[in-house]
Amino acid sequence: MQQQRLSGKDDRAAFYDDVDRKIHQIWKDSNEVYGAPRITAELGERYQIVLNRKTVAKRMRLMGIEGISPRAFVPATTIQSKRKSSLPDLVKRMFDTGELNRVWMSDITYLRTGEGWLYLCAVCDGHSRRVLGWAMDSVQDTFLVERALRMAHTLPW
Structure with missing residues (x-):
């Protein structure tokens, strides 16, 4: 316990720092398109990290990144x-x-x-x-x- 206080980081903070880097890398690899559901799936496939989609969404929000959601399109037809x-x-x-x-x-x-x-x-x-x-x-x-x-x-x- 004393060592954690001295180092300034606990295991959880180090884990989330690592996860944040991986989330950001996946998001960049997707041309900044992927949102929390796809990034959650990629974390599992690439790194065998199992996280809740809401946790990934929160981490993305804290980093200030977001995916691009498809817009509804109804073309003006004849x-x-x-x-x-x-x-x-x-x-x-x-x-x-x-x-x-x-x-x-x-x-x-x-x-x-x-x-x-x-x-x-x-x-x-x-x-x-x-x-x-x-x-x-x-x-x-x-x-x-x-x-x-x-x-x-x-x-x-």
């Missing part, structure tokens, strides 16, 4: 009309006509970035499946599609 589309299917779902530059297709996809979401519109040739034009923006609107079509239209054939 709002479909209640009435049936009056546009005819001119290609009758036959996108590959056997000739280049006869049928163009377009699609929009969502890309997660560090700053939020981006919309990517791509225009492809139906036969070659080659991307002819594309555009990206943080807003999904007609200008996005228009820019992708302009790029496809100006492509030299």
Whole structure:
């Protein structure tokens, strides 16, 4: 007991210092993404240290680190009309006509970035499946599609 007082640290403090270093290393290895549940699992797998998730969360809080939790994402999609589309299917779902530059297709996809979401519109040739034009923006609107079509239209054939 006297020796513990003289050294200034007891076994528990030394243990938690070691655990804190390992928690920080796991957190860094995960690109600062892992939270307490994943770090708890990693401590068990890597170092055979069994700790409660709440203990790991407390140690992380004391060190001022936290994981990144996934954000709920509900993309702004096309709002479909209640009435049936009056546009005819001119290609009758036959996108590959056997000739280049006869049928163009377009699609929009969502890309997660560090700053939020981006919309990517791509225009492809139906036969070659080659991307002819594309555009990206943080807003999904007609200008996005228009820019992708302009790029496809100006492509030299």
